[in-house]
Amino acid sequence: MNALQYVRPGNGFTPNFQLFEKSEVNGPNRIDLYKWALGLCSSSPVPNFNPKGIYMYDEFSQEDIRWNFEKILFDKTGKPYRRYPAASGTDIIMPDIEELLNR
Template structure:
């Protein structure tokens, strides 16, 4: 799919259960040797760690969240798990929430972090079939 412009971007964040405490130089080695380990090296662009919610959120996430409807209206049990203020209904709910941005730079879809990746894959495929001829996926 990369020849057709699909690029995956990863944005590490420590606002969800403090699950990404590493410094910039520690994140890739932690992925490779600790979690998930076994020599894992991401095959996507990995950006510097930053905030996705709250007063210090990165502008890209302000834009994405303002462009797509929220993926739910609650955060579940948030005590000692969410590290930003103020909490807003449109905030990213947890690690691995996903956004699809079209080739024109406009956000198209947003998925809750618990959505099965097969649903995300099917949604992306359906969207790309609207942009490109069907024979590219066969």
């Protein structure tokens, strides 16, 4: 993943841990894990897209991930329970985690 050399600490930074392959979470090349998870979630927690020119794909769907760090909470059985916007903190997610743990 060449992008890591251009982010902090930068200057040719080489991680000392194994990197996995970059994968697509939106568009026609969405990996199967996201096809499955997003297909079982209710609609996106962010109803609108940013200006579409900033995205690197053309086929848009309401279930698309809108931005980095959007979160998906899974229940004890491994099924998606709820999606959260990227800016959601633990104060927003903890009540749902507690509810799932108490089931």
